[in-house]
Amino acid sequence: MILTIAVAILILMMMVFAVYSVETKDLLYAVVGTMAVSLIVSILFYVLQAPDVAMAEAAIGAGISTAVFVIAIKKTERYEHD
Amino acid sequence: MIKKSIALILIAILFVAIFFTLANDLPFGDNRTTTGVSDKYIYHGVNDTGASNLVTAIVVNYRGFDTLGEVTVLFVAATGVGAVLYNMGRPAGKKRKKTEASLIVRTGSRILFPMMLLFGAYIFVHGHLTPGGGFQGGAVIATAFLFKYVSDTRYHIDHNKFTATESVVGMTFALVGIMGLLLTGYFLFNFLPNGSPGELLSAGIIPIIYVAIGIKVGAELTGILDNMMEVEQ
Amino acid sequence: MTAGNVSKYVYTAIILFLLWIVLTSTFFWEEILAGLVLSAMVAAMGYSLFTDKGLGNFSPKRLAYFLVYIPVFLWDVIKANLDVAYRVLSPKMPIKPGIVEIHTDLKSDIAKLGLANSITLTPGTLTLDIDDDRLFIHWIYVRTTDIKEASEEIGGKFERYMKVIFE
Amino acid sequence: MNFYTVLEYIGMFLVFVGALFLFLGALGIFRLPDVYNRLQAGTKATTLGAFGAIIGIGLMRPEWLPKAILIAVFILMTNPISSHALARASYRRGIKLWDRSVVDRYGPYLREKEEKEGKR
Helix, strand or coil: CHHHHHHHHHHHHHHHHHHHHHHCCEHHHHHHHHHHHHHHHHHHHHHCCCHHHHHHHHHHHHHHHHHHHHHHHHHCCCECCC | CHHHHHHHHHHHHHHHHHHHHHHHHCCCCCHHHCCCHHHHHHHHHHHHHCCCCHHHHHHHHHCHHHHHHHHHHHHHHHHHHHHHHHCCCCCCCCCCCCCCCCHHHHHHHHHHHHHHHHHHHHHHHCCCCCCCCHHHHHHHHHHHHHHHHHHCCCCCCCHHHHHHHHHHHHHHHHHHHHHHHHHHCCCCCCCCCCCCCCCCCCCCCHHHHHHHHHHHHHHHHHHHHHHHHHCCC | CCCCHHHHHHHHHHHHHHHHHHHHCCCCHHHHHHHHHHHHHHHHHHHHHHCCCHHHHHCHHHHHHHHHHHHHHHHHHHHHHHHHHHHHHCCCCCCECEEEEEECCCCCHHHHHHHHHHHHHCCCEEEEEEECCEEEEEECECCCCCHHHHHHHHHHHHHHHHHHHHC | CCHHHHHHHHHHHHHHHHHHHHHHHHHHHHHCCCHHHHHHHHHHHHHHHHHHHHHHHHHHCHHHHHHHHHHHHHHHHHHHHHHHHHHHHHHHCCCCCCCCCCCECHHHHHHHHHHHHHHC
């Protein structure tokens, strides 16, 4: 029961972060949003008994790809135009 | 406005769908969901391959050819990044314009860098025993190099050495496959003894391939990061 | 001040090998062999920066001070958390923040790192920047702005340990 | 009551204490006025919170204790470094101190350093 509630909260948070990172005009915040989505997804993978995938998601999704995005934003522009 | 509310309603429906699927149809930690081919893997996997981590048994042994393709995809991606960013040039003698990292971060990276490398190596060497494997360990190794880049503005890797390492380990993967072809008639056939599951030297060719994949992925991701960092504004 | 390359390399390899033993927590000969090979390889990649003193770090006096330092430090971390709890939970929020400057006599980089980390984790202080012997500390409840007094109050205790352990 | 049961209860207690301090850290991030004060609460509380939780798990499953201690030591080493980097970066980006702060010795130092580098 507690696990079910926790999973529900995690899924809800994941969706909020996903919508936020699509909607926001500040690309840096969007990257942080996708990083949060990656972290929550990796927790969900762990709960679903897939530790291998959880590790890959945490290391690549939350670590390396965030770094690559931040570097790219630093080289280009931070704000999205209409 | 209407567009947004439609989107929100769709998201709510998606949430309900995902949540009730997870809550009702997928019992956590229960193998009631297994059907057909997965039963074969679960009941015969350890005996067939000698790897106590079934995910690794599937990824490297049963589906080893797919993994070779995956590694190739990553290689093509790294090459693509290099090709796109190559012409943006790196004029000789021009420093990257950046604030120097403080002494704390620099000293921290000095101490933590070898430890992070060893931890990445631990993950891919034990790929057939514990969760993790070549891809995860390679990503950890790449973060170690990323920390180096963050802490020292003048640091850069030796491209020739990295490319050489990458080619050698990539060729190792292919050579192991070809040896299987020569000895038994099947590409990537497990020609080494399985050993007893749970020990480090078991599972035949799996550890060799995972060490190769780990080093290759680490080198490729580091190459991507290096290309991104070096480009001038 | 710095030790020779061989000493540095051996020290790094030993530390990494101990790390490997703790990670695997087994004593199978295969694991030991893999650990030896890997720590020798990884040490070759980072030994020149890992340490300044090399094998000199293993002197008994240093180890003894280090063992004494652990409980002192952990007790300070707990005190720091009780301090945070008090400041956060009391309705008036008794804070008087500011950035003060302190001085240190430590010379080696690793000792400075240890001092800065200790200061960050102990009650009410956060290391903001460090430049040679000047440290800038964000203090949540400033009691003195004098450099000498602040140095003694914030870093004095740790500095005495760090001097023996890392210098 | 055997030895392992006692260890398990100690472990549960440590996990509880860790969670409590994590909660206090979150409350501190919510209540305190500026970035630097928030970082203070955040760093200390997350360090001890994670420390308690990890060592607690290690005591509940004694075969994991060495790994748990290793992770805890890594957290003790890396957490202060990251919070220092955050604080320094936010000061250099120009994020102001709380208006009721009493003293700021870092601003004058930075300006002095800039002048020195400008002259060169």
